[in-house]
Amino acid sequence: MTDAPTPTRGLSLGRAFGGRIVVQPSTLLMLVLLAFLFATNGGGDLDRRSFTVGLVLALLLFASVLVHEIAHAAAARAYGRQVHEVVLTLWGGHTTFDARAMTPMVSGATALAGPLANVALAALGGVALASGALDITLFSLLEGDLTVAGIVRYLVYANVILAVFNALPGIPMDGGRVLEAVVWGVTGDRYRGVRVAAWAGRVIAIVVVLVALGYPLAQGRAPGLFELAWAGLIFAILWPAASAALRTAQVLGRRQGVTAGTIMVPAVAVRFDETVAAAREQAQSAAAQEVVVVTSDGVPAGHFPVALTDAVPAEQRPTASMQSVTMPLPRGAAVPSGLTGEDLETALREWWGRTDVWTVAEEGRIVGVVRLGDVMKAL
Structure with missing residues (x-):
C-alpha cells in the first residue's frame, strides 16, 4: 500500500x-x-x-x-x-x-x-x-x-x-x-x-x-x-x-509501458528574461508545444503552452515579457523521462493538489512537460 x-x-x-x-x-x-x-x-x-x-x-x-x-x-x-x-x-x-x-x-x-x-x-x-x-x-x-x-x-x-x-x-x-x-x-x-x-x-x-x-x-x-x-x-x-x-x-x-517520456508534451527551456517573440521562435525551431521558463541558474520556474502566445498581439510580442503568459511551477516539480508506471504515479502523487504540470528531464536537459490530464488518461 x-x-x-x-x-x-x-x-x-x-x-x-x-x-x-x-x-x-x-x-x-x-x-x-x-x-x-x-x-x-x-x-x-x-x-x-x-x-x-x-x-x-x-x-x-x-x-x-x-x-x-x-x-x-x-x-x-x-x-x-x-x-x-x-x-x-x-x-x-x-x-x-x-x-x-x-x-x-x-x-x-x-x-x-x-x-x-x-x-x-x-x-x-x-x-x-x-x-x-x-x-x-x-x-x-x-x-x-x-x-x-x-x-x-x-x-x-x-x-x-x-x-x-x-x-x-x-x-x-x-x-x-x-x-x-x-x-x-x-x-x-x-x-x-x-x-x-x-x-x-x-x-x-x-x-x-x-x-x-x-x-x-x-x-x-x-x-x-x-x-x-x-x-x-x-x-x-x-x-x-x-x-x-x-x-x-x-x-x-x-x-508499465507508460513512461514520462511517452506521455510528455515536447517543450523547450527559455530564460525568464526572453520576450514572447523569442520564446515562440525557439519553440517553433524545436517543434515544442510548451515553453518552460527557467531562472538564471537554469531552474524551472514556470511554463506556458506555445498556443497561448497567440493571444498576444503580433506587434507586442517582440517587447512583451513572458510574465504575461507564464504560469508558475513549484520548485522541484520534475520527473526523469524514463520513469515508468507505478513509480511515475508515486512520484507525481506527491505533487497532486499543488501543480498539474511537471517538467521532464533527459540527461539534465528539459525535453518536455507532463500534464495531469494526460497522466490520468494513460494510467
Whole structure:
C-alpha cells in the first residue's frame, strides 16, 4: 500500500505488530454458518448440543485463521514494513501493510509466513497429543465427552487443512503469491507473475469443486449438503478473486509501458528574461508545444503552452515579457523521462493538489512537460 488504507469498520481486538486487529460483522454470519455445517456434518440432527459443538469448532477455526494473519503481519514487520490492519472477514481474513517498493523476496516470504504458522500450530498440537496428557473431559456433549485431546486433535486437523489449502499455488491463496514472487523474480516482470498465479487460481477453483463433488460420487452417493456448501463457498472465494487479480494485472501490466517520456508534451527551456517573440521562435525551431521558463541558474520556474502566445498581439510580442503568459511551477516539480508506471504515479502523487504540470528531464536537459490530464488518461 502506498498510503494507509481507510480503517476497516468492525470490532477492534487490540493490535499486533503495530496494526489493528479487526473483526468485521460479517464474520459472525460465517461463524453461524460454519457452526451449522459442522453440527450437521454426516447427516446428524441439529439441536442445541450439536450446534454448540459446531460453534466451538468454528471459533477454533477462526482462531487459527487469526494466527495465520498475525504471522503475515509479523513477517511484514520483520522486513521493516508498517502493518496497518489484521482483519477477520466473512471469507477468512487479510492483512494490510505498506507495500511500497515491494520486492519478490518480501512478497514471497510474507505470503509464506501464514501457512508456516499453521504448520507450526499443527506440529505443536501433534506433539501435545503424542504426550498422552490431554485426555481431560471438559463437558459432556452429543454422544460422548468433549475432551482437551479432542479439541487439540481438531486444531491439528484444521491447521493442516489451512496450511495445505493456503499453500495451493494460485491467487488468492498464499501459495499463489509465492508463485507470483517466483515468476516475478525469474522474469523481472511483476505483473506476469500475477497473471500466471491468477490463471492458476482459476484452475484450482475448478479442480477443488470437482474434487469436492466428485469424491462422494466416486463412493456411489450423491453429494450431501456439507459437500455442496463447501464447494460453493470455495468457488465463491477463489474464482472472483483470481479473476479480479487477472484483470488488475492486465491493466497494471500495460501501465508499465507508460513512461514520462511517452506521455510528455515536447517543450523547450527559455530564460525568464526572453520576450514572447523569442520564446515562440525557439519553440517553433524545436517543434515544442510548451515553453518552460527557467531562472538564471537554469531552474524551472514556470511554463506556458506555445498556443497561448497567440493571444498576444503580433506587434507586442517582440517587447512583451513572458510574465504575461507564464504560469508558475513549484520548485522541484520534475520527473526523469524514463520513469515508468507505478513509480511515475508515486512520484507525481506527491505533487497532486499543488501543480498539474511537471517538467521532464533527459540527461539534465528539459525535453518536455507532463500534464495531469494526460497522466490520468494513460494510467
